[in-house]
Amino acid sequence: METAREESAQGSEDDAAQEDATSVADVSVEVATVDATLNKLCRRYNRRRRRAKKIKKKNPILDLQNLAILITVVVFVIVVIMWSLLWVFIFRRESNSGVYFAGMFRVANVEFIPEYRHADSSEFVSMANRIQHVITSVYRTSSVSRLYKQTVISDLSNNNQGGVLVHFWMIFVVPHLKGPSVCEDCVSAILKDSVHMSLKNRSSVGFLQGLPVDIDSILVNVALRSDYSSTAVGSQCVDKLYAGVPDVSIPLNVFSSWGGLSCYIKLTSAPGSVIRLTVKSFRIDPSDCVYDALTVYDSLLPMRGMILFRFCEPVSAPISLVSTSNVMLLSFRLTQGNKIFQGLFQALMEEQCMNMIALPAGPGDAGVITSPFNPSLLPRQCSCTWMFQMPSSALGVALRFQNYMLKLKDLQNCEHGWWKVNEIIYCGNYVDHSTVFRIPAQNPEVVFRCSSRSAAQPFSATYSSYNTSQPCPEGHFLCSTGLCVEKFRRCDGLDDCQDESDEIFCSKPPKICESSSPLHPLYICNGEMDCSSGKDEINCTQETSCSGVSYQCGNGACILKKNAKCDGLPDCYDRSDEKDCACGNPTPSKRVSDSAATQQRIVGGINALEGEWPWQVSMHFSGQLYCGASALSDEWLISAAHCFSKERLADPRMWMAHLGMLNQGNAKHVAEIRRFVVHEYYNARNFDYDIALVQLKKAWPSSLAQYIQPICLPAPSQTFTEGHRCWVTGWGYRSEQDKVLPTVLQKAEVSIISQSECKRSYGAISPRMLCAGVPSGEQDACRGDSGGPLSCQAHSGGRWFLTGIVSWGSGCGRPNLPGVYTRVAKFIDWIQRHIQNL
Structure with a gap:
């Protein structure tokens, strides 16, 4: 099973996340009021007593008055204390036991009048009382009748489907030690079941004790007491x-x-x-x-x-x-x-999004289709239909998207758009490159429906006609993304197709060093001596056309040298390749003994040394190790998106970053988290774009530079040939079956695996992923290592670069199933854009 390499947080989450906690300040105010009253009365009594002593006369009437005052004070104090205790331990407890729900449904066959928009109007009050009485009657006769307290109608609004849309609050009192809990689905089911019993003739409108209600419009969500008090009438x-x-x-x-x-x-x-x-x-x-x-x-x-x-x-x-x-x-x-x-x-x-489009027979873009309300974000619900008409049966429609792609629907729901093209269902997904979707039909009908849980990014596509018998021009290669590239670009080391379909399963180009013809671009200036004569590594500072396999200097010029960044040699004319190189240069302590280094193994790993991997970070959720990360600067870390993408994991207050740590529990610096920046295109189904930035609340001190140091970010052109040795580090499990985490940071040496081999192992590998491991599987990352670094050196003794981020894999340490890492070089612009702008 393909799984993210994360460690499940231990222990259940605090139930108080669903309701507000008791305010200590509220209780202390009451107690302070009692104390102040008591002191004030006592001071008044003492002053009178002192005056009585000065007079030095025994007046029985005054003694009776003082006694009456004293008794009054004592009784008053006892009453106030009893009331305060009653409020704190009974009424306050009942308030804190309140469970709040926000809900809505549509009342059909009822005409909306403008007075319903004003909560103080008699018309609103009359309708609200009617609805409130109906809801109360339903729950008073339900299985949760003892817990039900009240319903409050918040708003009545008109509705595009007709009738009146009702927005309401429901409050239940659930003692902490008595009675069952009230679940969201249970409360909703009570309303739906009451309506469902009266449905007839496949209509969605039934009767809630005589009130016509659309069962499809019923929605109930657990809410916070603070939301209820903040939106209450009179706020x-x-x-x-x-x-x-x-x-x-x-x-x-x-x-x-x-x-x-x-x-x-x-x-x-x-x-x-x-x-x-x-x-x-x-x-x-x-x-x-x-x-x-x-x-x-x-x-x-x-x-x-x-x-x-x-x-x-x-x-x-x-x-x-x-x-x-x-x-x-x-x-x-x-x-x-x-x-x-x-x-x-x-x-x-509201407008009906339906278009009839007639395409010309000639080549070239004919027009543009856009998402509804473009350039606004897509709403949660929408629908659009485009009907294309072609002048010839030999022509089809080609849709070229800028940041979007269509794939055949599988057993899962479509999360970013549902498409029906000639009765075939597709799902949309966001990507950071262009794609072309071809429809080989003369008069196709294309239906789009929004399917995101919230507002999504808009899309646009240019449409044109194409020859169904020959989708690409002569001399071109058809990519899996639908793009057409020249055939001579196949297997040239450049990802022209944007999904590597022009580069995978290519035979390794021959090293023809003696010929006068130029070497294959893969061998030129890659940092390795591929020719004995060294001709492949000369003139590497020579300027060349900019591409994915050339290094771009700060002035915009490109040179042949691929791994020029921070290699100790100024290769660019403006020396920009050696700027910002205070990174990736650890000073590890000496090894104590070989036996100590092999005491604990994590899928073939050994104990790391103090200061050996100073960029390694341990990310703790609710006090427990959950993921790893790498330090990029004194303020920013980098990790995997899947560590923080789920709702319960997205709260930075639940996380702590442990830096400069060899043994768990002995971090040199522990930092709170300010925020996460998860990649906007992260796909939780296939772990594409599995990358996230972590911003610390407070920078780690420079005095800890020996133990905490950033790792170098690679250049977009960074390349390592198949078999290049790198290291993966972390405190994750030692095997799939292991239930005890190691205390000492572990390291394991793995080799870079070609994309072709990676795809043979897993199939669904994007260009933003890379594989690393060993054929036997004995060295690998595992659960708990997610988000941690795959660290590589371009050459022995050089600086360390963050080549990969632990992302996913099939189990841990299985033969011929290597670990899959996020390819960091693909995200350099994204990383720098966020770090510099935020």
Whole structure:
């Protein structure tokens, strides 16, 4: 089974993640109030007592008054203390035991009136009371009747499908030690079962105790108590805006320069329209939405299942997104500081996306098709149909996408677009290169439907006609990506097809050193003496045309030398190849003894030395080793995307980075995490684009340079021939069956394997992956090593480069099934863009 090499976090997650924790500050305020009252009354009594002593007269009336005051004070203090204890231990406990749900459904066959938009109108109150009574009746007679507390109708909105869309809160009281828990699916099922019993004639509308409800519209999500209190009627930080006229822009501006802010803006528009939100500028501190965030919901309540998009980073260029109906909720969470949001929203009338396209017979691009609402992000739900008409049965339609590709649908759902082309289903995926999809039919019908859980990147494609009997021009090779490249480019060492289909399964080019004809580009200036005469390694600083196998200098010029970066020789005219080379040069301690080095083995590994791999980082989730990482600078680490891509793993507050560590538990520096940057095209199904950046909250001190040092990033042209020896390191398991992690950092030597052999082993290998291992499988990475480095030297004694990131594999240490690594050289521009801009 192909698995990511990650270590499952141990222990269950805290149940308090689903509700707010008890506030110690709230309790201390009550206690302080009692103490203050008691002290105040005691001081008053003591002053009167002192005055009585000064008079030195025994007045029985005054003694009775003092006694009455004393008794009153004692009784008052006892009452206050009892009430405080009652509130803290009973009422407060009941409040903390509350489980909150946000939900919505459509009431059909009911006419929406404008007064429903105002919660203080008698019409709203009347309808809300009716719906509330119905929901209460359903749950009072259900299996959770003892736990049900109340329902609160938050909003009534018009709906593009007709009727009234109801947004509501439900509250259950679940004592921590008594009664069963209330699950999200259970609460939703109670509503659906009540409606399902009355469905007739395949209609989706049934009756909820006489209330016509669309069963397909029922959605219930667990929510936080803070969300409920923040959006409740009468809240001071909830604003409602209405767009009644299509295409009229309504400005939105939010400023938070005087402290923290947590507010909501509810947007609605006229029936038959959708809402387009445009974010022009958003100044926040990037923190993975933990502190500063703008969350956009496809509803009027903060429901997890209706999240349209989350802004977790500053926005400089405008971004727009579209709702699926005529409602939208903006949830702002801004911490202290000068935080600014500027944007606008407008109503857009719904349009049928259906196009008839007639193509000319001649060559060349004929036009462009785009995703709905382009250049806005794709909504969660949408549909578009294009019907092409060709002038001849010998012609088909070619769609050239810029950052998108179509593949036949398998047993899994389509996560980035569902396509039907002449009754055949395809799934869309985002990539960072062009692809061509050909339809060999005269009059094809192409249907597209949105299928992402949230707003997705838009796409566009140029369409043209092509000869179905000869897709590519004469003298060209047809790539698996649909691109056409010249035949002479096959097996030239360059990935012209963008998926290596022109480079795999090529016979190794001969080394013709004695001939006057030039050597194959693979052998020229690759750092190895392929010809005894050395002719392949001369004139390597000579400028050449820029390509994937040439090194590009800082001034834009390219030279023949492939591994010129940080090799100790200034090869570029501007000497840019030797800049930023304070990396990859460890100073390990001396080995204690050979026997100590072989005490613990991790799939053929041995103990590392102190300071031998100073860029190695151990990433701990909830206090346990989960993944590895590599240091790129004093602020940034690099790891695998699959370590942080799941929702429960995306919270940086749950992670700690242990740097400068040989033995687990003895790190020289432990750092909190500020944020993760997971590659936007990461594919959890095949681990393509499996790369992520990790930003530390605080840089590690320079005094620890002996133990903590960044590893060098390779140049995009970096190349290592098959068999080149590299090292993989980590604290992962020693075998597939092992259940005990080693305490000492392990290292194992592995060899680079050709892409052809890699594809023979696994099949689905992208150009952004590489394989490394040994034929016997005895040296390999395993679970717990994910995200760690595959470190390589271009030559003995040179600097170490981060050639790969531990990504996935079939088991651990299996023969002829090497480890699969993320090819770092393919992501240099992506890495530098994020590190320099953030």
